Amino acid sequence: MKLSDEIIDALSIDCVVFGFKDSSLSVLLVKHGEGITKGQWALPGGWIKYNESLDKAAYRILTSQTAVQNIYLEQFHVFGEVNRFPVKRVITVCYYALVNIEKFELHAGPTVSDVVWFNVNKVPKMSFDHNTIFTKCFSHLQHKVQHEPIGFNLLPKKFTLLQLQELYEAILEKKLDKPNFRRKMIKMNLLVSSSEKQKDVSHRAAKLFRFDKKVYDRLIEKGFSFEI
Numbered sequence: 498m499k500l501s502d503e504i505i506d507a508l509s510i511d512c513v514v515f516g517f518k519d520s521s522l523s524v525l526l527v528k529h530g531e532g533i534t535k536g537q538w539a540l541p542g543g544w545i546k547y548n549e550s551l552d553k554a555a556y557r558i559l560t561s562q563t564a565v566q567n568i569y570l571e572q573f574h575v576f577g578e579v580n581r582f583p584v585k586r587v588i589t590v591c592y593y594a595l596v597n598i599e600k601f602e603l604h605a606g607p608t609v610s611d612v613v614w615f616n617v618n619k620v621p622k623m624s625f626d627h628n629t630i631f632t633k634c635f636s637h638l639q640h641k642v643q644h645e646p647i648g649f650n651l652l653p654k655k656f657t658l659l660q661l662q663e664l665y666e667a668i669l670e671k672k673l674d675k676p677n678f679r680r681k682m683i684k685m686n687l688l689v690s691s692s693e694k695q696k697d698v699s700h701r702a703a704k705l706f707r708f709d710k711k712v713y714d715r716l717i718e719k720g721f722s723f724e725i
Contacts, residue, residue, distance in 0.1 A: 511542035
């Protein structure tokens with residue numbers, strides 16, 4: 498039987514996209530341009546169609562609303578509280594992603610009136626249970642950073658140790674001891690010196706590093722304990 502492209506109006510997708518720039522961690526939000534939540538901020542999200550997979554629906558929805566595309570979205574959690582949607586019973590599948598903000602130019606899609614990066618500490622009140630979804634996903638990221646390498650999609654290809662530390666500080670929401678952080682990072686053999694330094698900076702140029710992709714992937718698979 499051929500499935501139609503009609504929506505499944507009891508099943509939706511919401512995307513939590515974290516972005517990093519200038520020492521700040523942000524989350525991507527849209528302002529609804531129509532419907533019962535018109536004018537309210539929310540996570541990028543929408544209905545799944547009968548003839549598409551969950552993954553394809555997530556990419557379609559995110560790109561159509563924000564113009565963000567060609568990123569890795571990972572399925573995170575299913576939210577199914579009985580009263581999470583005001584009109585009827587709706588279950589939502591949450592996806593999340595980590596991106597470098599500078600790689601994307603945002604454009605609001607036809608169903609939204611605005612799309613903006615919000616600092617994770619300044620997230621406004623959102624529609625439905627989206628604040629709860631965001632909080633749970635952010636907590637997951639804070640746990641993840643201590644057991645898997647983070648930064649491959651958030652940082653430039655070549656970065657300084659200070660930029661890497663600022664990323665960890667933004668995620669964990671606390672200041673880290675500089676010598677201790679660097680010692681642990683170097684010990685993991687995760688970083689490779691690029692033999693280059695920063696350019697066009699007003700301060701003393703710092704050495705640039707890159708991730709060793711093989712070590713990075715191995716640590717993602719095996720995990721580690723990175724107590725900071």
